Amino acid sequence: MSSKSMKARCLGACASLVLLSAFASKALAEPEVVKGPAAEPECMVPWTADTKFFKFPAKKGPYRIALANGYIANTWRIQMIQTAKAYAAQPEVKAKLKEFKVVSTGEDVPAQISAINNFIDSGYDAIVVNAQNPTAFGPVIKRAKQAGVILVAFDNILATEDAINVNVDQKGLGELWARWLVKNVPSGGKVLEVRGVAGTSVDTDRHNGFHGVLDGSGKKWQVTEVVGKWDDGVAQKATADAIATNGPFDAISGQGGDTGIVQAMLDAKHKMVPFGGETENGFRKFCAGKASEGLKCSSAGTGPAQVAVAIKVALAALEGKVVPQSVKLPLAVVEDPNFKKDQDYFPAQSDNFFVGNSFPTCGINFTAQEIMGQSKENQ
Numbered sequence: 001m002s003s004k005s006m007k008a009r010c011l012g013a014c015a016s017l018v019l020l021s022a023f024a025s026k027a028l029a030e031p032e033v034v035k036g037p038a039a040e041p042e043c044m045v046p047w048t049a050d051t052k053f054f055k056f057p058a059k060k061g062p063y064r065i066a067l068a069n070g071y072i073a074n075t076w077r078i079q080m081i082q083t084a085k086a087y088a089a090q091p092e093v094k095a096k097l098k099e100f101k102v103v104s105t106g107e108d109v110p111a112q113i114s115a116i117n118n119f120i121d122s123g124y125d126a127i128v129v130n131a132q133n134p135t136a137f138g139p140v141i142k143r144a145k146q147a148g149v150i151l152v153a154f155d156n157i158l159a160t161e162d163a164i165n166v167n168v169d170q171k172g173l174g175e176l177w178a179r180w181l182v183k184n185v186p187s188g189g190k191v192l193e194v195r196g197v198a199g200t201s202v203d204t205d206r207h208n209g210f211h212g213v214l215d216g217s218g219k220k221w222q223v224t225e226v227v228g229k230w231d232d233g234v235a236q237k238a239t240a241d242a243i244a245t246n247g248p249f250d251a252i253s254g255q256g257g258d259t260g261i262v263q264a265m266l267d268a269k270h271k272m273v274p275f276g277g278e279t280e281n282g283f284r285k286f287c288a289g290k291a292s293e294g295l296k297c298s299s300a301g302t303g304p305a306q307v308a309v310a311i312k313v314a315l316a317a318l319e320g321k322v323v324p325q326s327v328k329l330p331l332a333v334v335e336d337p338n339f340k341k342d343q344d345y346f347p348a349q350s351d352n353f354f355v356g357n358s359f360p361t362c363g364i365n366f367t368a369q370e371i372m373g374q375s376k377e378n379q
Contacts, residue, residue, distance in 0.1 A: 030145070031056045031317075039321035043362035044313060047326035052161065056150060058320025062098035063125040065314060067307070070112045070132035070156070071197050072104040072376065074231035075280070075352040076256055080130070080155075080304035082374035083357065086366055087308035089374075096315055099124075102379050107197065109133050116140045119149070126150040126314040128307065134159040134201040150317045154310035155302075156200045164317065166310045166327040168302040170202050173331060174209025177276025180298035180335065181214070181251040184274035188219030189250030192242055194228040194235050196255040206255050224249070230256030232263075232282075232352070239264035249273060258283035259351050262295070279303065279332055282351025288339040299344075300333040303357030308364045332356025 031054035038044035038053065046053070067084050071077055081102060087093055088100040101119070105111040109132045119127050120143055127144065131137060131153050141162050144151045151163040158165060181191065193210065196203035214221045224246045228235030235257025243249070243264065251274045254261045258275070259282030265272065272294035277283050278301040287297035306329055317323050332355070334344045341347065345355060349368050358365040 034322055036322065036324070038324055039316055040362070043309070043359070044316070044324055045328050046324040047165075047328045052325045053322050054164070054317065054325055055322050056317045056320060059125060059318050061096050061318065063096060063315065063318050064099040064101075064123065065097060065126045065128065065311065066101040066103070066119040066124045067311075068112060068115045068119065068127055068129045069102065069104040070109075070130060071107050071200075071229075073106075074229060074234075074256065076230055076278075076304055076354060077104070077130075078376040079352075079354055079357070079371060080307050081376045082371045083304045083366060084128075084307045084311065085374040085379070086370050087305075087311055087364070093311070093315070100379075104376075104378060107132060109136050109199075113137060113140050116151075117143065120144055120147050124149060125318055126152065128152045128154065128310045128314055129158070130154060130307070131156045131158050131201070132197075133199055150314055152310045152314045152317075154306050156202050159201075161325055164313055164323060164325055164327070166306060166313055166329065168306070168329045168331055170205035171209035171212075173300060174206035174211075175213045176300055176331075176333070177206075177253045177298060178210045178213035178217075180276045181253065181274055182217045182219065184296050185219075185251045188217070188221050190246070190248070191221055191223045192239065192247075192249045192252045193223050193225045194238060194252070194254040194257065194261055195225060196228065196230045198227060203255065210253060228254060228257040228261070230278075232257045232260030232280075234260075236260030236264045240268060243268045243270050251275070253277065256280070256301075258299075259286065262286045262290075276300075279354050279356045280351065281345055281349050281353040281355050284334070284339055284345035284355060285347065285351065287336065288341070288345055291336050291339075296336045297339070298333070298335045299339075300331050300335075301354075301356070302329055302331060303354045305357045305359055305364055305366060308366075309359055309362050312362060312364070329359065330361075 036053045154166040226238035253276040258277035274296045
């Protein structure tokens, strides 16, 4: 056989090996759709009765898992990063991890996509993501699937069934806040809506749910929208500006940064009014302390510990356990007059600490000290 023929045969064989490798990778990434329930049914609750259940091929640990976060400049995201690190450091979780990596990329969607691509190229087993945009990740979702990398989105989820989503009913949360205002402002009126980070699924879903209830209430509402980015400082300034230009308001709803919103009301000597907001400790302190002045609150949301549920689901999927494609988490809700000291709010703790940051049905519970002992930095 000539050297030219041998070279041609080698090239052909090499090409076949590449194709076989590609097919093998795709087969590895393709979960089997199976019947439920999930491996831990009390924790991994399917979103609806029609939610699919996945069973990925079991992979031998320990595993390399990455957290690809986007926006970081508010207390919820900072606490979320700290919670993820605290969870990864727990002995029973740490034993399953070869490496846990955290990267926050800001509001730049391409930068977050690039980070996920880098994790795929680096051979990580699973990537947990809080997505800056629900629809912009199509190509990287496909790459993860082809590479056998399990992708789990939480909080701000991905509009796909090729990744696992873990979330609360964000639209339902907006509806809950609006129902509170409808109940407590019988004649309708002027409402300040302080929104979150533009373009995220959480902000959009909460906003749509909020307006759906107000629009269907039969009452007349005049809504002023401002952007607070779920951050106390940003929300406080946005509220102060809104009060100065469009106030006073008969009711307020804030997706986050609610401690700052109430502080802006106090600074402007704005009357205390019904408020539908998140679960920040500082906000709940205000709700308990100023209820007699008219601050009638519905405080509801989900703590940053949902990142720990996402990691738990990723580990279960890597171990070949049955998981729902979409996991529904419970809301933590407290409403006036039921704010109890050292249960629903903690006077001795930071205002910035999010209360309700546990999921007992998943065996996920954290102390404030356990979380706050972690850094918010990339690692």
